[in-house]
Amino acid sequence: MASIASRTALAGPALPLKARIIPLAFQLQARSRNSNGAKRTLTFSAATPHDGVHPEHSSRPKKVLTKAQKQFLDSALRVNQAGELAATRIYTSQNPPIIKAHPHLRPLMKHMYDQEAGHFKTFNGLLAKHRIRPTAMYPVWYAASSLLGWSTGVMGREAAMACTEAVETEIGDHYNSQVRELLVWEKEAKDNGETLGPELEALLVDIRRIRDEELEHLDHAVEQDAKEANPYELLTGVIRAGCRGAIWVSERV
């Protein structure tokens, strides 16, 4: 994975000089045209040439997604948002019983919650930006994840951490499969002399960062004796099956 990323980074400076000049020339031309009849309302149109509205002027063409790839992105982002909703709800409802019994866990719980809230905000923004509908099961996941967080929180520290471990294992796998898919697209695009485009590249970076943070939570949970939970196998088994089911449903509705 790292080698593909570094090759992409190196590809930039190797471009022919002419190709790199054209976008700038177009920007200057657009700016001089706009200054003739400059009005405040023109400001956003002056910005559009930078946004790749004229792909013929950009140095390397952006990959055009197929219908199946768009559908994959839509459902992947929808599932991610639902997952982060559930994660924030689980931590919120675990919080009171856990920190009452174990006040020293307060900083760790707050750290994990804050990261999940950040992820949730990221995916909310992406859904709104790309006009992807949220899952229709939103209220159901909201209630179910609150209940899951609360009940494992009441069962004690080990059970709560086992819940975190189970959820983050599934979510980590899920994000990994998305990263894998995006890397395949990147390779395809590179083979055709295209780029993924800034937005998809940013998405890839975001998903990798979020996956790493989720796996960090998994490590924290194991450090906090998640494996001591009783009955460990049953609890993690049920939660992991529930996660997979929820992902399957959210991909579809």
Add this chain to the structure above:
Amino acid sequence: MASPAVVRTILRTPAALRPLLLRAPRAAYHEQHHDQATPYGDAERTILSHALAYVPAHGFTQEAITFGAKDAGYLDVSRNLFPKGTFDLVMYHLVTQRQGLKDRIQFPDETMGVGKKVRSLVIERLRANADAGVVWRWQEALGVMSLAENIPASLRELGLLSDEMWFLAGDTSVDGSWYTKRASLSGIYAATEVFQTTDQSTEFKDTEQFLDRRLEELRVTGSAVGNTMQWMGFQGGALMNMLRSKGVRI
């Protein structure tokens, strides 16, 4: 609604740059990869747009399509391009007006609320029916749309229009209210459109008032539901906290 100042700005801009001005600010990924290209080929588009010119006189009928084909220089038989007949003509009007909505209206005033923007969008969309001259024939279109085999496509188009309106109004909520918002706006739009077909008032003043009453009802119901939910949530939280303070381990 484009104000005179906005129109003047557009006309002063060099013709080559005008399309950029009319374009609503959109996300690049959406624009590049989710292109909203019209689902119509060149021939279909030419014939149907010519046919729409005959709708005020001939209604949403096969004759309008035939006349449109003749005008566009196609043979009569080319109406076989449209297996669903008049429904294709109705859908063409709906799709092009939905896609054209973003060019008909812009909101230079950043402080305008989402509710006001939605109202302007609905009025602008209804005005598009009047501008196209199809208002007095729209009951025929509604009749065609309500045939059993056309209902799914009509409802889908209504949903897309409602989604477009919320998007253009700048609504970014992606929670459970995403569905209720689209459903309620679809209902209001459909009702107002039916009202418009019988409206005899100047410049559809009655339609605007009808729309305002529906939006007010939605606002009142929405805030009542929201307040009730908030109250229940507060009571639940208070109960939990009280039990916790009594030493119950929950």
